[in-house]
Amino acid sequence: MTITFKREVDLKTTRCFEKLFEPSLRLSLSEKRKLINNAFAVWMFVNGKLAGEVYGLGASILWTMDKIPDMQPNGSDTYLYSIAVLPEFRGFGYGKVLMAYWLGLVGQYYKRAIWHSTSEEMVKLSHTFGAKTHNTRRRWCGTKKNAIFTTLDL
Numbered sequence: 001m002t003i004t005f006k007r008e009v010d011l012k013t014t015r016c017f018e019k020l021f022e023p024s025l026r027l028s029l030s031e032k033r034k035l036i037n038n039a040f041a042v043w044m045f046v047n048g049k050l051a052g053e054v055y056g057l058g059a060s061i062l063w064t065m066d067k068i069p070d071m072q073p074n075g076s077d078t079y080l081y082s083i084a085v086l087p088e089f090r091g092f093g094y095g096k097v098l099m100a101y102w103l104g105l106v107g108q109y110y111k112r113a114i115w116h117s118t119s120e121e122m123v124k125l126s127h128t129f130g131a132k133t134h135n136t137r138r139r140w141c142g143t144k145k146n147a148i149f150t151t152l153d154l
């Protein structure tokens, strides 16, 4: 088994990840292009097959979404906007590998990573890295899910 990473791919080949999220969270191709242009993005391949995607950007975007009072994001914070592993690759530790790769990458530029979890798997993934739990936002971005916010010093 071989795991490889790419920092640039044709975004049209990454539409499979949008389908994993609820409609209100899905990005159009042009929205994704705009975000990725300013993001630290990584795609993971397992035996040459696309398996995972993660991207994050400066945490100032949080202020455009809503206020996250007990975190006070600043210029040395990065916000993990999205992480996903395709269903057929889940549960084998690939999420941890992808997250570790991304944290190592952004750790060269930022002092703290902020993200949110809306699923049990993501909460577990956050615990793996020792992330600190902050406040919970109810009905995250038009979904029925709650988002648990966490931070990790890099």
Ligand SMILES: CC(C)(COP(=O)(O)OP(=O)(O)OC[C@H]1O[C@@H](n2cnc3c(N)ncnc32)[C@H](O)[C@@H]1OP(=O)(O)O)[C@@H](O)C(=O)NCCC(=O)NCCS
Pocket (backbone or CB within 6 Å): 020, 082, 083, 084, 085, 086, 089, 090, 091, 092, 093, 094, 095, 096, 097, 116, 117, 118, 119, 120, 121, 122, 124, 125, 128
């Ligand atoms: C979150 C996600 C990236 C994890 O990917 P993964 O490759 O399955 O993760 P790993 O195999 O590395 O496992 C990470 C942790 O999740 C747990 N986990 C994996 N699948 C699980 C499941 N179906 N139910 C509960 N926990 C699960 C693992 O046991 C592990 O925790 P542990 O270390 O305590 O054992 C993946 O589930 C996913 O893409 N989900 C949909 C998108 C999403 O919710 N992204 C996060 C946005 S908030």
